[in-house]
Amino acid sequence: MRRFVLFASHRNNLSRRYHSQNINQSQNCPLSSRFLSSSSSSSMASSKSSPAVTIDTINPKVKKCEYAVRGEIVILAQNLQQELQAKPGSHPFDEIIYCNIGNPQSLGQQPITFFREVLALCDHPSILDRSETQALFSADSIQRAWEILDHIPGGAAGAYSHSQGIKGLRDTIAAGIEARDGFPANPNDIFLTDGASPAVHMMMTLLIRSEKDGILCPIPQYPLYSASIALRGGTLVPYYLNEEMGWGLEISELKKQLEDAKAKGITVRALVVINPGNPTGQVLAEENQQDIVKFCKQEGLVLLADEVYQENVYVPEKKFNSFKKVSRSMGYSEEDISLVSFQSVSKGYYGECGKRGGYMEVTGFTPDIREQIYKMASVNLCSNISGQILASLVMSPPKVGDESYESYCAERDEILLSLARRAKTLEDALNTLEGITCNKAEGAMYLFPRIRLPENAIKAAEAAKCAPDSFYCRCLLNATGIVVVPGSGFGQVPGTWHFRCTILPQEDKIPAIVSLLTDFHRSFMDEYHG
């Protein structure tokens, strides 16, 4: 009977590599942090003067902030990868399979051709009227590049734009939102940002005055929210999604948590809803969304709607509805609800994470508040123009009759249908395993299975000074090379354990992953059933 090896082969390695590896220190598993600090103190032993900054004199909010998606487990994986490169055959697997992060193109997803054609042409417009260009690029990409450059004053895609983004691109995005929702959208409500994250930070900066200000966030949540709140010194007010009800969002839970927070002297400023859910994958029903909108209006909360997975819905019985559409359908106007919708070019079928494009649509704020948001955007001048262009493209892809239309649809559908199949295969496989239950990934890019661990495994984790889910994930990594993120990085009902696994490995790899997962899980359970 073999014990799963935790750390043994990586300890020295971690120490040795530390200086060349600036890595994230997680609070999860004290073993590695202990280790890192010893390395750090030795390196500064010969310091002549006391350093200007020490861990005890930095902003404590930074220390408090955590981001498990690129945390400790990923660092271990990177070390394993380097070991494999240096010494092939040194582990029971040949490659690391990164299922920790929603980063489709890193796992082989190809970009949408039309989008990349337009970006390339906007980067180098001097080839636009060359004859060779017509052989290399589709006619509609050339046409679109001309249109986009026409929107940019002087055609200067290398200039800072308006702080909210290029007006003509915001017009296109607003038209895309209108087409999606059937309700008007105002280009002056759009703030283009480098991915969705800076937009979330901007809203948190606006709303959070002190630790007495609270933000209602789902648990489990995407840790951008907890990190952003921690960095600004606010209080995360959790509301638990109901796992038994397919990660249902219950208004009674929102009310309860709001009242609890109020009783503690917390002023709750906003409600974060992630739809489709991350890490939980549920797609909200319209009636549920209506109740959420009502709740926000009644309680005077800003609704922060993370809608970056709006294109990622995999089940025919569910449909994405934007909160803006839902609230306008209810007859709610700007004066009834303050609503911010976040969108990104990193997700959907495009998965253009590296382009850092995104926007927020800001509605229901008075002009004086909008001005303050504008001012914050101005301090950073503008988001990157390629990301801005891409955000306009995803909200206005090729249309019937365009040269690229058919190939565009084929590329898009192949990606989305394949993601749906991958989600289903992984979900089914997980649900066959002893002690694992996994809700359907109706949308987004993740599965978030619950794992019920044998008492001995929990004791082993304790002995390793590790949370049980973290222990499980490390054992999985060490045995198979598969990287997933422990549920504790997202939050979970105390005493329950989960992990987040993306559905993004290419389809031809899924059977091998299922088999690795299955074999590992069986061995692990055999091991710890004792």
Add this chain to the structure above:
Amino acid sequence: MRRFVLFASHRNNLSRRYHSQNINQSQNCPLSSRFLSSSSSSSMASSKSSPAVTIDTINPKVKKCEYAVRGEIVILAQNLQQELQAKPGSHPFDEIIYCNIGNPQSLGQQPITFFREVLALCDHPSILDRSETQALFSADSIQRAWEILDHIPGGAAGAYSHSQGIKGLRDTIAAGIEARDGFPANPNDIFLTDGASPAVHMMMTLLIRSEKDGILCPIPQYPLYSASIALRGGTLVPYYLNEEMGWGLEISELKKQLEDAKAKGITVRALVVINPGNPTGQVLAEENQQDIVKFCKQEGLVLLADEVYQENVYVPEKKFNSFKKVSRSMGYSEEDISLVSFQSVSKGYYGECGKRGGYMEVTGFTPDIREQIYKMASVNLCSNISGQILASLVMSPPKVGDESYESYCAERDEILLSLARRAKTLEDALNTLEGITCNKAEGAMYLFPRIRLPENAIKAAEAAKCAPDSFYCRCLLNATGIVVVPGSGFGQVPGTWHFRCTILPQEDKIPAIVSLLTDFHRSFMDEYHG
């Protein structure tokens, strides 16, 4: 004798356009803010429920933050521009000349061809091996694109990279720094960022715990610093540059201000130095830099070196030295000084503002602090990949023997020599004007002339509830269409008045600008000498 018109024609316009114009409200000139608030209150008069957020319930740090480079004067300029478009001939000028911001390509500067070729090819690598591509692109740009894609795992330029940026690009940047300085640079010290601004914010977030933490900043300063400190609730500790000594940075002044701050209970954490200076254009002498380095070591301050204008030096007697080079030349190692150098693709001869590329080189911090910086970078995943690629290109441009080398040098030199001529012409012209004295722009992209205003002008400004320099800038805008930023947006010795004017309009426009400035200034002085 005509009075300069201030506001008269724009007031109604400002109100009317407000809803479609999310604009920045400056504290400088209360007339416009009064105006904006009245507009805002009327628009919400019919509100059914009280809004979730009011100006009194947002984070007061946001309210406190100011950013004049895109402030009130720019808003007025945008309104004038719209009026000119709607009604040509409605003003005594035909176009707005934006001299408010260091945004070269918005004023017609062309991008460096080689850089854009590489970016386009990395955006759309599937054309790399097509024969038509060889007709459209230089051989070395094709070669460089292959090399860059080889650095990216799976060649996936659409994937999130390592949180610090793509390792291979950081290698290139480190090699560029080594070549520049003659001292080693470590790729793991490089953090790639979306322009320099997010890097500055990251360091301020790390260092500022409360209003008791101070950051020494030059006055005049680039208002990113004051804005970033205000948003994080820290204290800006000013040190005044000596205008009479060509905006000299005096150690005695640093010491005096540091002691004053300490006496007030402020813990000074860092010293910001902008070299070449913004808005002041001076280039520091090496001995001066050595004294600054010593001062930081003695006082245990982090040295935050804004070196984004490192390529912009226009006078043969001055040379840019990085603070890293200076400190290593003095024999100071990582253990002696905590030093962060900021670089950007927005400035130099490249001026690629819209690409949002940049990096910081972080040296002299212990591993545990570096980890915390890494964690902050991870929360935002990574900076945009095009910006990362461009940052590597500006630190590693074509070399002798490369196909593009000659055309690259010609493009670069034409831009830099022209900037030097423009700086000199504008400086000379300003110095001929009564009451204006202007230090040389040895580097960077700005002139920061001092204006001595007649008593009557100061009274007129008072009557208009406006700072005198703001009054002057508005009158200039209304008379000529030239947009400059009042000195009060950067800080200045109390009772002195300045404005910042970029040297960026294309060279063929400079004579007209000189003539407009001269005529305006004479009329203005005639008017108020009265």
